[in-house]
Amino acid sequence: MVDTENxxxxxxxxxxxxxxxxxxxxxxxxxxxxxALGEELDISGPVMRVTLARLRERGWFDVRREGRESIYRFTxxxxxxxxxxxxxxxxxxxxxxxxxxxxxxxTVPENDRQTRDDLRKKLTWLGFxxxxxxxxxxxxxxxxxxxxxxxxxxxxxxxxxTTRTTGLPADRAMAAQCWELDEIAAEYAxxxxxxxxxxxxxxxxxxGGGTALAERVRLVNAYRHVVQRDPxxxxxxxxxxxxxxxxxxxxxxxxxxxxxxxxxxxAEATTQ
Numbered sequence: 001m002v003d004t005e006n007x008x009x010x011x012x013x014x015x016x017x018x019x020x021x022x023x024x025x026x027x028x029x030x031x032x033x034x035x036a037l038g039e040e041l042d043i044s045g046p047v048m049r050v051t052l053a054r055l056r057e058r059g060w061f062d063v064r065r066e067g068r069e070s071i072y073r074f075t076x077x078x079x080x081x082x083x084x085x086x087x088x089x090x091x092x093x094x095x096x097x098x099x100x101x102x103x104x105x106x107t108v109p110e111n112d113r114q115t116r117d118d119l120r121k122k123l124t125w126l127g128f129x130x131x132x133x134x135x136x137x138x139x140x141x142x143x144x145x146x147x148x149x150x151x152x153x154x155x156x157x158x159x160x161x162t163t164r165t166t167g168l169p170a171d172r173a174m175a176a177q178c179w180e181l182d183e184i185a186a187e188y189a190x191x192x193x194x195x196x197x198x199x200x201x202x203x204x205x206x207x208g209g210g211t212a213l214a215e216r217v218r219l220v221n222a223y224r225h226v227v228q229r230d231p232x233x234x235x236x237x238x239x240x241x242x243x244x245x246x247x248x249x250x251x252x253x254x255x256x257x258x259x260x261x262x263x264x265x266x267a268e269a270t271t272q
Contacts, residue, residue, distance in 0.1 A: 008221045010043045010051045015060075016221045017041065019082045021266045022074070031070040033269045040210045040265075041217055084125070084145075088232075089224055091248065097234035099171070102138045103161040104128060104146055108153075115153045122149045127231040129178030137163075137178060139171075139234055168236060175237045180229075187226045188243040195219075195250045202257040209265035216258040223251045 008016075017037060022029070031052070038048035052072065056063055060078040064071050074082070104123065108116045120130075126145055128136040143160045150156050165171050175181070201207070202215065230244055238244070 008218065010038070010041075010047050011054065012221055013041050013043065013217055014038065014048070014051050014055065015082075016224065017217045018074075019085055020217065020220050021263065022270075027270065028064075028071045028073045029270050031072060034072065036269050037213070037266065040214050042214075085224070088125070088227060089220065090252075091232065097139060097236055099164055099168075100139075100141070101163050101165070101171075101174075102128070102141060102143045102146075103131075103163050104136045104138075104143070105159040105161070106134050106136075106150075107157045109155050112155045115155050119150060119153055119156050122146065125228060129175075129231055131174065131178055137174065138231065139175070139237060140232070172237055175231075175233055176239070179231055179233075181239050181242075184226075184229050185239070185241070185243060187229070188247045191222060191226050192243055192247050192250060194222075195247075195254055199250070199254055199257070202254050207258075207261060209261045212258045212261035213265050216255065216262045219251065219254055219258065223247070 014034075018029075031049070034052060035045045035048050038051075039045065043051070052061070055061060056072075059075055061072045062075055063073075106119060108119065123136045123138075123146065126138065126142050126149075127140055128138040128142075128146070131137050141162075143162070147158065147160060150158050165174060198215075202212075226247065227244075232244070233242075
């Protein structure tokens, strides 16, 4: 799933590696193991060390020393973000829609651009779309999640509502207004086309553990970059020919095909 025109950055790959494989977040991982795993992703040792140092500065890791070795462990904030990511990527089946929309109306001081950007990124990740510049909606009950996220953005003020439109035609019109559904559909179509061409390789009995791990991380990375813009609309609101569900089905098949060998390699590297 390598896109030669848009190769993933080391930081992105490192987080997808750890976010996918370290499901509990409870284990400590030695720096030398992380460097070895990075090499499977064509990330050199020096680059991996710099990447991990930057992630530590951003609050993703606590680090302790054991002799000459550095031991890494996710912080609680990082674990929360990773759990949110897993829920979006390895999503549960969508429940029947009850016709209700979650609505967020926010105010942020004009001079606090960083908070405004952070809030919009979080809203997008949680499946909200802009009905107006400071009014965002989502067809899922996620007001508690955005309230928890916004609690760390001290200058943001939110009004949280649950609302309905006049009916399904208005709902569909609002979905079309709030999200660039044609662009998201095109990204899904590209993802599906590329993944279909690789499924046979992923299921090959000759696939090695290192290759399986690298392909699994790049698969997660590619899918995450598509799904992060997808509001995961209920079936009633999806435009004709929507391929999001097919993309998720193929992603799950590919991930399962790569799981055994790659998990064994990761466990071996992190338990030495």
